[in-house]
Amino acid sequence: MRSAKDFFSPLAVGAPAPVREIPAKPSRAIHFFDPGNPKMAAKVPDMVGTVDVLLGNLEDAVKAENKEIAREGLVKIGQEVDFGPTQFWTRINSLDSPWVLDDLTTLVPAIGEKLDVIMVPKVQGAEDIHYMDRILAQLEAKAGITKPILIHAILETARGVANIEEICAASPRMQGLSLGPADLAADRRMKTTRVGGGHPGYLVRADAPRNEAGELQYDAARTTYQQDLWHYTIARMVDACAMHGLFPYYGPFGDIKDTVACEDQFRNAFLLGCVGAWSLHPVQIKIANKVFSPSVEDIKHARRVIAAMGDGTGAVMLDGKMEDDASVKQCKVMVELAERLAATDPDLKAMYDAIEVD
Ligand SMILES: CC(=O)SCCNC(=O)CCNC(=O)[C@H](O)C(C)(C)COP(=O)(O)OP(=O)(O)OC[C@H]1O[C@@H](n2cnc3c(N)ncnc32)[C@H](O)[C@@H]1OP(=O)(O)O
Numbered sequence: 001m002r003s004a005k006d007f008f009s010p011l012a013v014g015a016p017a018p019v020r021e022i023p024a025k026p027s028r029a030i031h032f033f034d035p036g037n038p039k040m041a042a043k044v045p046d047m048v049g050t051v052d053v054l055l056g057n058l059e060d061a062v063k064a065e066n067k068e069i070a071r072e073g074l075v076k077i078g079q080e081v082d083f084g085p086t087q088f089w090t091r092i093n094s095l096d097s098p099w100v101l102d103d104l105t106t107l108v109p110a111i112g113e114k115l116d117v118i119m120v121p122k123v124q125g126a127e128d129i130h131y132m133d134r135i136l137a138q139l140e141a142k143a144g145i146t147k148p149i150l151i152h153a154i155l156e157t158a159r160g161v162a163n164i165e166e167i168c169a170a171s172p173r174m175q176g177l178s179l180g181p182a183d184l185a186a187d188r189r190m191k192t193t194r195v196g197g198g199h200p201g202y203l204v205r206a207d208a209p210r211n212e213a214g215e216l217q218y219d220a221a222r223t224t225y226q227q228d229l230w231h232y233t234i235a236r237m238v239d240a241c242a243m244h245g246l247f248p249y250y251g252p253f254g255d256i257k258d259t260v261a262c263e264d265q266f267r268n269a270f271l272l273g274c275v276g277a278w279s280l281h282p283v284q285i286k287i288a289n290k291v292f293s294p295s296v297e298d299i300k301h302a303r304r305v306i307a308a309m310g311d312g313t314g315a316v317m318l319d320g321k322m323e324d325d326a327s328v329k330q331c332k333v334m335v336e337l338a339e340r341l342a343a344t345d346p347d348l349k350a351m352y353d354a355i356e357v358d
C-alpha cells in the first residue's frame with residue numbers, strides 16, 4: 001500500500017496532479033450510446049444539454065465484430081462534439097478482454113482531454129484500480145493531458161462487492177460506483193434473468209389468517225409484498241461511496257417499456273443515497289432527471305425546517321413533528337443538491353425559485 005503522503009503524487013512523470021476532491025457534477029442520468037451505431041451516434045450532438053452524462057459504450061451490448069468501429073466512432077464523436085455542460089464518459093472493455101489495451105492507448109491520446117470519466121467494468125479489487133491508475137498516468141503524461149481522467153467502477157462480481165471498500169480507497173481518481181445487476185446476478189448464481197429491476201418471486205407474504213375456531217388458514221388469499229433484490233448491494237455501495245467521498249449510482253433497468261417500474265427502482269436508489277442511474281434508451285433520461293432531482297415538496301419542507309431551526313441546533317415542533325440538529329442536516333443535503341442541479345438546469349431552477357415558504 002502506498003504511503004498516505006504519496007497518495008496525491010502523480011503515478012508517472014509529467015502526469016497531471018490527482019484531484020483532492022471528486023467534483024459533485026450533476027449526473028442524474030448516465031446515458032449509454034453505442035458510438036458505432038450510426039443512428040445513435042447521430043443523435044449525440046442534439047442530446048448535449050438535455051442529459052447530465054453522455055457515455056460512449058465499448059463493452060457489453062457492442063458486438064465483438066464491431067468493437068473497433070465503436071472505438072473509432074467514439075474518437076470521432078469526442079473530437080467533433082462540443083459537450084458544453086454535459087459530461088463525456090466512456091465504458092471501456094473489461095481488463096481481461098482482448099480490446100481494452102487498444103481502448104486505452106487509442107482514447108487517451110485522441111480524446112483524453114475531453115473525457116471526464118472512464119467506467120471500468122467487472123472490477124474485482126484494488127489491483128484493477130491500481131492498474132488503471134498507473135496506465136492512465138503514463139498515457140496522460142505521454143499525451144500531455146492536463147486534467148486527470150477519473151475512474152468509475154462497475155460492481156458486477158461477488159468479489160467486487162466483497163472488496164468494495166478497498167476499491168473505493170484505491171486511487172484519488174475514483175469517482176464512483178455503479179450497480180451491474182446483470183453480470184452480478186450471473187456471477188453470484190442468482191436465479192433471475194432480468195437486467196436490473198425487481199422479480200415477482202422475491203416477496204414476503206402476510207401471515208395466514210385464522211378461522212373462527214382459531215385454526216390457521218394457509219390456503220386463504222394473502223397479501224404479498226415484492227421486495228427489492230438489489231437493496232443490500234445498493235446500501236453497501238452508498239456507504240462505501242459516502243465513506244470515501246465518491247458517488248453511487250443505480251445501474252441499468254432493462255425493461256425499457258416499463259417506465260413506471262423503472263421510476264420506482266430509480267426512486268428507491270435515490271432515497272437510499274444514489275445520485276443517478278443509467279439510461280439505456282432516450283425515454284429513461286426524463287425519468288432519471290425527475291427522480292434524482294429533489295421534489296418541490298421536499299425542497300419546500302427542507303427550507304421551512306432550515307428557517308425554523310435558526311443556527312441549526314436545538315429542537316422545534318413543525319407541523320406536529322420534532323425537528324432537530326440531525327433533521328436540519330438531512331434538509332441541507334436536499335437543498336444543496338437542489339442548488340447544484342439548478343445551476344445547470346434552468347427548468348429546475350424556475351421550479352425551485354417559484355416555491356413560496358410560509
Ligand atoms: C447490462 C448492461 O451492460 S446495460 C448497458 C449496455 N446496453 C446498452 O448500452 C443498450 C443501449 N440501448 C440500446 O441498444 C437500444 O436502446 C435498445 C436495443 C435497447 C433498443 O433500441 P431500439 O429497438 O432501436 O429502440 P427504439 O426503436 O425505441 O429507438 C427509437 C430511436 O431511438 C434511438 N435510440 C435507441 N436507444 C438509444 C440510445 N441509447 N441513445 C441514442 N439513441 C437511441 C434509436 O436508434 C431510434 O432512432 P430512430 O428514431 O432514428 O430510428
Ligand SMILES: CC(=O)C(=O)O
Pocket residue numbers: 060121154156179180181182183184251252
Ligand atoms: C451494468 C452491467 O454491466 C451489468 O448489469 O452487467
Ligand SMILES: [Mg+2]
Pocket residue numbers: 060121156180182183
Ligand atoms: Mg455488465
